[in-house]
Amino acid sequence: MGNLLRILNDKSGAAPKVNLFVDFEKAQPTEVEKKVYDEVAGVLERAPNILADLQKYTGAGEQIREAISKPSSEDDQEKAWSAVCPLVMLLKTFYEYCTELEKSLTSILSVLCSADLTAMSHLEMHQALTKQLAEILDFSLKFDDLKMNNPSIQNDFSYYRRTMSRKRLECNDPHSAGASSSPSLDGEVDMRDDVANRMSLFYAHPTPLLNALSTTTKKFVEMNVDLPLENTTDCLCLMACVCRVMTENPAYYTRFENEETMLFCLRVMVGVIILYDHVHPVGAFAKNAPIDIHKSVKVLKDHSKKTDGLLNALRFNTKHFNDEQTPKSTKTLLSS
Numbered sequence: 001m002g003n004l005l006r007i008l009n010d011k012s013g014a015a016p017k018v019n020l021f022v023d024f025e026k027a028q029p030t031e032v033e034k035k036v037y038d039e040v041a042g043v044l045e046r047a048p049n050i051l052a053d054l055q056k057y058t059g060a061g062e063q064i065r066e067a068i069s070k071p072s073s074e075d076d077q078e079k080a081w082s083a084v085c086p087l088v089m090l091l092k093t094f095y096e097y098c099t100e101l102e103k104s105l106t107s108i109l110s111v112l113c114s115a116d117l118t119a120m121s122h123l124e125m126h127q128a129l130t131k132q133l134a135e136i137l138d139f140s141l142k143f144d145d146l147k148m149n150n151p152s153i154q155n156d157f158s159y160y161r162r163t164m165s166r167k168r169l170e171c172n173d174p175h176s177a178g179a180s181s182s183p184s185l186d187g188e189v190d191m192r193d194d195v196a197n198r199m200s201l202f203y204a205h206p207t208p209l210l211n212a213l214s215t216t217t218k219k220f221v222e223m224n225v226d227l228p229l230e231n232t233t234d235c236l237c238l239m240a241c242v243c244r245v246m247t248e249n250p251a252y253y254t255r256f257e258n259e260e261t262m263l264f265c266l267r268v269m270v271g272v273i274i275l276y277d278h279v280h281p282v283g284a285f286a287k288n289a290p291i292d293i294h295k296s297v298k299v300l301k302d303h304s305k306k307t308d309g310l311l312n313a314l315r316f317n318t319k320h321f322n323d324e325q326t327p328k329s330t331k332t333l334l335s336s
Contacts, residue, residue: 022127022242024264025257029128036111040104040132043097047139050097053090054143059152060084064159081163088160091153092191095199098143098209101136102216108133109220112235115227119234123242130239136213137271138264144207145309154203161196210271210317214278221279229279236276237290243269244292248299263306269296270310274317283320285330297333 029037060083067073067080108129112122123130147153205211221232243265246252253262273291277284284291297314300307315321315334322331 021252021255022123022130022246024131024134024268025261027127027131030125033111033126033128036107037128037132040107040129043100043104044132044135044139046097047135050094051139051142051146054094054146054150057087057090057146057150057153059150059156060087060159061152061155064155080159084156084160084163087156091157091203092195092199094143095202098202098212101139101209102212105133105136105213105216106220108136109217109232109235113220113224113227113231115231119231119238122235123238133239134243134264134268137275138267140209140213141267141271141310141313143209147203147208148206157199157203161200164196207313207317210274210313213271214275214317214319217275217279233276233280236272236279240269240272240276240291240296243272244296244299248295248302263303266300266303266307266310270300270313273314277318277320282325283323284318285320285323285326287325287327293330294333 060080063076063080063083066076070076111129112126112133113119114122117125202208202212217232221227221229247262247265247269253265256262273284273293273296276291280289282289285293297311300310300314311334320326321334
């Protein structure tokens with residue numbers, strides 16, 4: 001399918017002669033990929049519905065405000081609780097889905113970063129799994145963008161935890177005035193404390209899923225002590241570079257059948273750079289890093305109407321951007 005290194009090392013600016021095309025639209029699994037692919041596909045097929053539900057999430061802000069302003073009104077307390085409970089279950093569904101994506105990411109990395117092939121060969125031979133990795137990153141950036149712009153999510157969950165704590169105290173205190181008047185705890189909502197704690201930590205982060213996937217990637221490297229770090233960083237680096245080349249070179253992007261694929265590639269490029277920056281000890285912004293950050297930022301700015309959030313993701317979700325070793329020109333480029 002072509003030589004990736006020739007594409008990545010092409011400095012002429014001309015269209016590469018080799019025909020590399022990671023088919024993010026139609027790649028199908030080989031027999032080697034099929035087991036992992038089918039498992040991950042079962043998770044990813046639910047992604048559109050998760051995003052749709054998150055996009056429609058309006059929260060219980062009005063009911064909560066009424067309950068807080070009228071603490072003695074049992075009716076307002078009940079209305080707020082009744083409004084929050086189904087929303088909390090929805091947030092739990094989102095959280096559990098994201099933990100499934102973390103497991104899917106680990107399964108994909110186990111194949112794409114294995115020691116039996118080079119990173120280049122993996123990317124060429126396992127395009128269906130590469131596509132699924134891209135879809136996970138694409139979803140994560142969309143998910144985090146929706147979450148970050150919806151303060152109701154944290155407000156609803158905080159109210160739920162405060163109210164649940166109060167209800168438990170009232171239920172355990174027979175002399176409490178609220179013991180008889182408060183409604184009984186709903187078993188479907190009364191989740192275990194450890195789950196609620198993990199959800200609190202998850203939703204407290206501005207970009208919870210990207211943060212979780214970065215942590216998962218680091219754990220993958222730490223757990224696979226016999227696997228050289230370069231296996232993972234080379235895979236991520238190659239994927240970032242190929243996504244960039246595909247979006248800046250008409251020999252490739254004219255082959256996209258869907259207009260959305262261009263922005264898909266840009267989101268994936270940013271997601272992979274973020275993972276790389278969290279895993280590599282020096283990061284993606286160092287002067288001699290193999291990922292060309294300046295070219296990556298340029299291609300993002302060429303589509304500036306749709307990529308402001310992606311530029312911010314590089315600034316605020318990476319680990320090494322603010323390091324002293326990051327060239328001033330890079331910081332200026334991303335901050336301008």
